[in-house]
Amino acid sequence: MPGRRRRVSVLGWVGIGLTFVLVAVSLGGYAYYRYIDGGIIREPIEPGASRPPDTGALNVLLVGSDSRAGDNKKYGPKEVGERTDTIMLLHISPNRDKATMISFPRDSMVMIPECRSRTGTALPGGLRQINSAFNDGGINCTIRTLESLTNIKINHFVKVDFTGFKGIIDAIGGIEICLPKAVNDPKAKLVLGPGKHVVNGEQALGYVRTRYALGDGSDLSRIQRQQVFLTKVLEAVTNGGLLTNPVKLNAFLEAATAAVTVDSGLTLDRMLDIAKSVKGLTAKELKGITVPTEPYPPDKNRVQFSEPAARDFFESVRNDVEVTPAPTPGKAAAVKIENKQVRVQVLNGTGERGKAVQVADQLAAQGFVITEVGNAAVTDTTAIRYAKKDTADGPGYADAVAARLSKEKKTPVAGKVRPVNTQPYKSQAGVKAPDGPIVQLVIGKDWPGVRVVSAIPDSLKDKVVDSNTNPCL
Template sequence: MSVIVTAVLVVVTLSAYGYARSLDGNIRREAPGDLGEDRPPETGALNVLLIGSDSREGDNKKYGALSQGLGERTDTIMLLHISPDRDKATMISFPRDSMVMIPSCALPGGGTKPAGLGQINSAFNDGGVTCTIKTLEAITDIHINHYVKVDFTGFKGIVDAIGGIQICLPKAVNDPKAKFVLGPGKHVVSGEQALGYVRTRYALGDGSDLGRIERQQVFLTKVLEKVTDGGLLTDPGKLDGFLRAAAGAVTADPELTLLRMLEIADSVSGLTAKELKGITVPTEPYPADKNRVQFRQPAASDFFARVRDDVEVTVTAGPSAAPKVKNEQVRVQVLNATGEAGKATKVADELAAQGFVVTHVGNAAPAPATTIRYARKDTEGPAYGDAVAARLSKDKRAPVAGKVKALTADVYKPAVTAANADATARPAVPRPTGPVIQLVIGADWPGVRVVSTIPDSLKDKVVDTTTNPCL
């Protein structure tokens, strides 16, 4: 995916519109079928599905002639999630051996395959890209905007065009199935060797698809790093070869037009390899077959929720804007007006984890709308209230009232009852000197926006430019 994203980034730097149009004409187009009406809503984020096809048709025949005519599966499934701010990119990998519920899908030759449990990569073989998108949206509740498909031959052409990528092997590898034979240590690989490195499974690590996924993520971060920092952009000949190889190597949806690519490239122009994080969906062994995995719960669902909640676009302050208020400067009272037991405590903990100083949790009279309030005498109240409002999700499924307004009284008197589990003072902590902000959680409560798509529990699984490829 970093190969395609990098190509898009480069296109926007070219002033020759005709040249860009010629590149666009080299991309094969294939529209998904009917994805249904009950799709997840868009949130402002950009989600692009990368499909690595294992097709043996055409130039891919030598990777398994006996598999010709048997369709194609997704050898690699990744979802590139770019935040609405376009300042962070998360590359999410789905193990091909994952057992998931696949929705009902139309078959290419006619008819319909009923919904049922299956291996995630079979969705592509059964119903093509349409079934793959429907499956991923069903299990993640994340709206997929575009897709890009790359086959074995296309991948080789792209890596060749950038002059290869350096890898590091902890031991000698001899994998006839992946056509990969190489000694230990560091090597610059291209062509067949590059393809073999990302395909090999049993000859490296523990033989699992999870180990292969991590190598693929490391490889892709190195591709993006080399393209953006390796001098490619200043070498017209190499740049032209890379762009033409990338355009000719992929199949994409018709909506991923030249104008759309330029729009994306412009929005992520400040994104570099350092902002790209790779993560694999949390899994565990599938009880009925130890050679398969299933999503580990609740970790997987929590992770997908964090991706969906990354929905607020930061508004850039103008030259005359007031200094930004830091979370640590804000004292917050959290009041539950939903009637749901423990709601204020949960929200208070989420805000405290982001640095806010929560001084009190309690109940308030039932209210339909979430509000943020401050004492009328506090002239800094609006700015401090905005700091809290900025951490509330703006998911279209739960619009935020989030109105910051002044109270008529100068002193807060939260409604507190002895029987209310939410009614309590927070542990003593150093108190900032700014105004106290009161957050009243209404029935339309949208949730607290996450700081990072990747939760702390999965941080040790992240692959980025600092990951040691020799491991």
């Protein structure tokens, strides 16, 4: 069907509801899903030699477009090509217990790498608006751009169109929104009074599209509204009775599959595997955040990533909490050593100025008691040590530090832990040190970084949108 093959919509992220809704469904079994799966359009993700490594997390790119082709022409004058009107990255932690929706403002000025155009010709890299990557080079250029900016590997993508988005919301039975004031926006085709409303697909599309009638008129304000709306969609899917109503569920799945385009790797079996892994994940665990930005000096209508805030944020996403291995059957679980019980001596063996203090700050933020910082002989290999006299308890305390490394765990070894060129860690001066062994961390040139507990740094916590965010503001 020609309409089904149209390019993507403004809220491609809603398509991920297809994955979430498979979590607890028992409607017709595998044969039914095979039928549903036959309605999904797929496109391949181009392989690349320099793509970021997998970390165990699941990263799904969710995009929309400003295309006015076909049935979408009533939403504005037809434009040449299309740009991603909405760019979001759904990051699900390796443990599958937390989900972070990262929004990239479409007006961001970024370095776009070399890509192939939609016709196959070479596109030179350069500084351009982020949504032009999709306009010029399609989904694969968008993926390449985001991976080059974040160093986060994108595992899958989902796309939806205007018309498909409306069908999904109608199939759910509408979504409750709250307006702080009356809205009359002819461009978004939204006319509603103040207060709470249950909106159908057409009204919901207007609500997430309107820019100047709500908020401060900025794309950043609209992004926050879209993030709040997403939490309401997930609440409706997971808690609104959809999963236990065969008629509504069938309508939702048929609307979702008709609306989305996904990558070739997101097969039915892969969807079911993902669904099992995120079982129990609800809207309460979803947090929305926008990449830190600041005004772009040459053009007040554009923004650029704020540094180092954006760089630190992407590092936090890459290094979020690791999968905790299940205990071996029949083997007694080891006594858990809490971070606050561990005294750590941090030594810089990279030759990079200030590295010990930087790492000590990151470990202290996670509760470790840092006793000293200093320098060691330059080394290629990161090491974790405990004193030979502590062979009974030392390994457990050292493992607590090893567990915070963002890549493979370093095996702690017994050795010398008190070199002469150290000094007290000033930020924790006066903190009462716990009992127990001292663990020495020597940072080598292969330093993998400290794995963080949350994908969202403390500095950005006040910008989080979640299920507790007041939709009326």
